Amino acid sequence: MSRSYRILVLTHEDKVPPDSMDGYTEKEMAEWKTDYDVVATLHNLGHTVQVRGVVSDLGVINRAIDQFKPHICFNLLEEFHGVALYDQHVVSYLELMRKPYTGCNPRGLTIAHDKALSKKILAYHRMPVPKFAVFPMGRKVRRPSRLDYPLLVKSLIEHASLGISTASIVYSDDKLAERVAYIHETLETDAIAEQYIDGREVYCGVIGNQRLQVLPIWELQFKNLPPGVPRIATERVKFDEAYQIKIGLDAGPADDLSPALALRIQQLSKRVYRTLGLTGYARLDWRMTEDEKIYLLEANPNPDIGYGQEFAESAEHAGIDYETLIQRVVNLGLRYRAHWRGA
Numbered sequence: 001m002s003r004s005y006r007i008l009v010l011t012h013e014d015k016v017p018p019d020s021m022d023g024y025t026e027k028e029m030a031e032w033k034t035d036y037d038v039v040a041t042l043h044n045l046g047h048t049v050q051v052r053g054v055v056s057d058l059g060v061i062n063r064a065i066d067q068f069k070p071h072i073c074f075n076l077l078e079e080f081h082g083v084a085l086y087d088q089h090v091v092s093y094l095e096l097m098r099k100p101y102t103g104c105n106p107r108g109l110t111i112a113h114d115k116a117l118s119k120k121i122l123a124y125h126r127m128p129v130p131k132f133a134v135f136p137m138g139r140k141v142r143r144p145s146r147l148d149y150p151l152l153v154k155s156l157i158e159h160a161s162l163g164i165s166t167a168s169i170v171y172s173d174d175k176l177a178e179r180v181a182y183i184h185e186t187l188e189t190d191a192i193a194e195q196y197i198d199g200r201e202v203y204c205g206v207i208g209n210q211r212l213q214v215l216p217i218w219e220l221q222f223k224n225l226p227p228g229v230p231r232i233a234t235e236r237v238k239f240d241e242a243y244q245i246k247i248g249l250d251a252g253p254a255d256d257l258s259p260a261l262a263l264r265i266q267q268l269s270k271r272v273y274r275t276l277g278l279t280g281y282a283r284l285d286w287r288m289t290e291d292e293k294i295y296l297l298e299a300n301p302n303p304d305i306g307y308g309q310e311f312a313e314s315a316e317h318a319g320i321d322y323e324t325l326i327q328r329v330v331n332l333g334l335r336y337r338a339h340w341r342g343a
Helices: 033-044 058-068 084-096 106-113 115-124 173-186 235-239 241-246 259-275 310-317 322-335
Strands: 006-012 048-054 072-075 132-135 151-155 191-195 200-208 212-214 218-222 249-253 280-288 294-301
Touching (some): 072 084, 115 132, 115 259, 151 173, 200 322, 212 259, 235 241, 259 280, 259 294, 280 310, 310 322
Antiparallel strands (some): 132 191, 200 212
16 A cells, blocks of 8 residues: 555646536536546545646645645646646746646646647657648748648647647648638647648557656557548547547557567657656657658647546556556656756
């Protein structure tokens, strides 16, 4: 039995879970299921848990730390003040408060959230990433000559496939300008257009601070996708349950990879994790072509850690049950050597 800790769970105000799932539909539970899974598991592990919903007031965190005096904060925040980038600043605040936390450090979050900056760093270190260009808000769209079609256009900073649809893949300058304008106007962020890699989408989970463990490679599978529809994780694919059933969406182990290819993806995932300065746990998203070339699409620190989600399922496949996974995340947060702890 591990030591019992006081754990403060930080999540969005709308995701504070109820005490029980009884009486809720699957659709109603979707908003807070991950939070419920984490909180219930922490209770089952014998920890004393309090949950605080956070929107735009750091004072909520400050008061909870002062009153509850937690040993660690379990960070489930994905935004602050409605801005996806600001979760990194909340983690910085926890460091300023000298309070241990789970998941990635603020520098790693900052670098990984910026899709262009992370790709520049990885390209410098000779790691395979798609060619790309950034189109800032308020500037005319001019495609660099080095960037050939087709291109995938998305937000520079948003995650969870926000703003991505089949229309995100463009084949002409007119469509590029049109889609960039859509990102600027709808999401109010800069846009990034990157070389579209046709192929399979595979994920590799990594967990650890200095010593890393890579998880079995997982694959997003489209079993009934109509011909001609690109195999990409659009916003509809991720959040429309009826559409998921229609296209036969599934995720599971990529068992047909050769041992050499699987090892290469896992080794590169560890290199990406270390190069971007990530800690805690992360999911690395790759595209693999028919001739087995691989390209990193995104690094996702603090991915969805709910029971039954890709990260937890991959860990289970590696022999790490859900309670062990959550406890390991807590232990890694307690062991992380932030600057104020003598790093």
